[in-house]
Amino acid sequence: MNSKTLAPCPDSPNCVSSQAQSGTHFVEPLVYTGPGRVAFAKLKETIANLPGTRIIQSGDSYLHAEFRTRWLKFTDDFEALLDERQSVIQIRSASRVGYWDLGTNRKRVESIRALMRSRVE
Numbered sequence: 525m526n527s528k529t530l531a532p533c534p535d536s537p538n539c540v541s542s543q544a545q546s547g548t549h550f551v552e553p554l555v556y557t558g559p560g561r562v563a564f565a566k567l568k569e570t571i572a573n574l575p576g577t578r579i580i581q582s583g584d585s586y587l588h589a590e591f592r593t594r595w596l597k598f599t600d601d602f603e604a605l606l607d608e609r610q611s612v613i614q615i616r617s618a619s620r621v622g623y624w625d626l627g628t629n630r631k632r633v634e635s636i637r638a639l640m641r642s643r644v645e
Contacts (some may be wrong), residue, residue: 530603531615532538539618540633551633553612554640560608567604567613570639591617594626600629603609 533539533549542553556563561584568582571589581588585606590599598619605614616635617629 529559530605536623538622538629541616542614550628553614554637560606564606567640570577
């Protein structure tokens with residue numbers, strides 16, 4: 525990860541990213557209105573309150589969190605990167621091990637998206 529990009533997804537189907545070129549890995553970034561720092565702070569708070577979450581790195585424009593899956597206790601990595609120029613938060617969620625994730629990472633991102641929408645409304 526650098527200041528403008530997240531790590532690329534591997535070839536396996538257990539990763540989604542708003543910066544992915546592949547249709548199977550692509551997920552829309554989180555779009556926000558208003559100040560980017562406020563939206564990013566809301567995202568960090570939302571992530572911190574999810575079960576099985578551990579914040580690894582948290583800054584003004586970058587977040588890295590770990591999620592432990594409930595049943596099998598696998599660790600997944602979640603990253604978010606504030607892009608104020610485009611008024612979006614770039615996101616990536618990926619399994620550390622295995623090949624298939626049964627859509628877990630995509631579902632996680634969409635759940636976070638829904639939680640963020642409900643906090644804005």
